[in-house]
Amino acid sequence: MKARLLAPAAVLAAASVALTGCTDNTTAASGDGAIDVVSTSDACTVSTTSTPGGTLKFNVKNDGSEVTEFYLLAEDGLRIVGEVENIGPGLSRDLVVIAPEGKYFTACKPGMVGDGIQAAFTVTAAPDGQEVSADRAELQANATKLYAAYVKDQAERLVRGTEEFAAAFAAGDEDKARELYAGTRMHWERIEPVAESFGDLDPILDAREADLEEGQEWTGWHRAEKDLWQPESGYTPMTDAERQEIADRMVADTKELYDRTQDLTFTPDKLANGAKELLDEVATGKVTGEEEIWSHTDLWDFQANVEGARIAYEDLRPLLVGVEDELDASLEKNFADLQALLDQYRVGDGFKYYDELTQEQIQELSAAVDALSEPLSKLTAAVVK
Incomplete structure (x- = not known):
């Protein structure tokens, strides 16, 4: 079990x-x-x-x-x-x-x-x-300031979580490392568009095996994932030295990510576009079950992507009130509907594993993502007026 x-x-x-x-x-x-x-x-x-x-x-x-x-x-x-x-x-x-x-x-x-x-x-x-x-310029400035603070907070939590995970992974404490894996990754997934904006850091921290280019070294979360949830055949486990190397690099690269987030500036369009990118991540990776192919912890990632998109929307929401009330109401309803579906799959403090969901349940989640994506695609135009 x-x-x-x-x-x-x-x-x-x-x-x-x-x-x-x-x-x-x-x-x-x-x-x-x-x-x-x-x-x-x-x-x-x-x-x-x-x-x-x-x-x-x-x-x-x-x-x-x-x-x-x-x-x-x-x-x-x-x-x-x-x-x-x-x-x-x-x-x-x-x-x-x-x-x-x-x-x-x-x-x-x-x-x-x-x-x-x-x-x-x-x-x-x-x-x-x-x-x-407050005038519109003040509302825009406040939204971007609050989102920047959120990104820094999540990056700091990601560093601390990665350090704890890496220590367990390198020490061979597989039970603890598996326990920490999905929860720590949620900090990454909440701010994934920001992390992806650093083109050099995203592939070394979050590349999936299926996406590797010829000759590309495989490091980061999914390399560790495969070693923790090993295939039944055809896989050679990492040596202690290899695990230590992967762990050390994960910590160093995550600290580099944190350092880069400290001086980031945002604009309302970046927040709104980032929210849409997070929903696109759900549609192209999480709903398909391709993100966490070994651990099947896709619903943790799914939840974090939705949370990150919702935070961006809520920071921008004062720009919609009294101006785009219909769009605001649609976003609020569709975020709530998608969250209600996700909540059905909670187990204790976590979620069901993705391979435990039926095809009908996956299709229902996909439809809810599509329903939210439509109004979310209109958010950028609404907040940059």
Whole structure:
């Protein structure tokens, strides 16, 4: 019987939040209306857990010994609504965001690594008569800023996950490596168009055996995948030295990817086109079962591609409200319908293996991808107006 794989903690953030170091915060906000946040090495103390919607101001103070960051995350725990970085010990910085009514998470990240110290945060209805507005250029700039922060966050998580996976793989701990494989790859799959924009890194980290050109060296995730889920015949397992070489290179190349994401800039068309590229990845690789031909963990990749596309859409969504409401409603519905289908195949913290799905189930998923792709193809034109 195949061992089930675990989904990454980020996917479960909305359902199970790390509360270590957090308090039952009910203190009132500052006199100027700002919400006070105090970050230390093991706590993220927020002066209130609830505030009316509109323009929110967080005054973030670092009382710890390491540089810290502060985030306001959407209900899914993935989309970054606002963030402030590089707050040195003893320093304070403000975060100002426009947030409508809904459920969120606050998060401090001491040392600027890891999942951070998170807690639930609620935004209630805005006061009657209050209007929140921003011009289109400001909305476009905000969307690209938030997406850039998301890409950096996923790249950082990918580095940490790859280091853990590579250590297990090189050490011959196959059970642990198999357990880590799909969940770690989800960070790659969420930002796959960005990773693919670095033409030299994508083939050495994510090339499939079937796509290799003559004489091309095979490295990266799928080379390790085949060794962990070996064919029944005709395959020679890697030596310890070969595994170590593959593991070391995966870590080095992933760190290079992370370094390159730090200075990336985005435009609204890049976000919208990237979202469509992610759906195309699902249609051409995940639905066909060709991406994870040895492990059959395609549904993890499928989920991550859909999440990455949805994050880009949600960052751009303020540009649609009141302008392209019909397109917005169509995207919202089709994302929800596709997610509902995927949720049917969840098993514990992961998913069914792709070879366990019937042809009818695969066709149903493919149809849902096609239904979403049609309105998603109109997103770029709508947001660059």
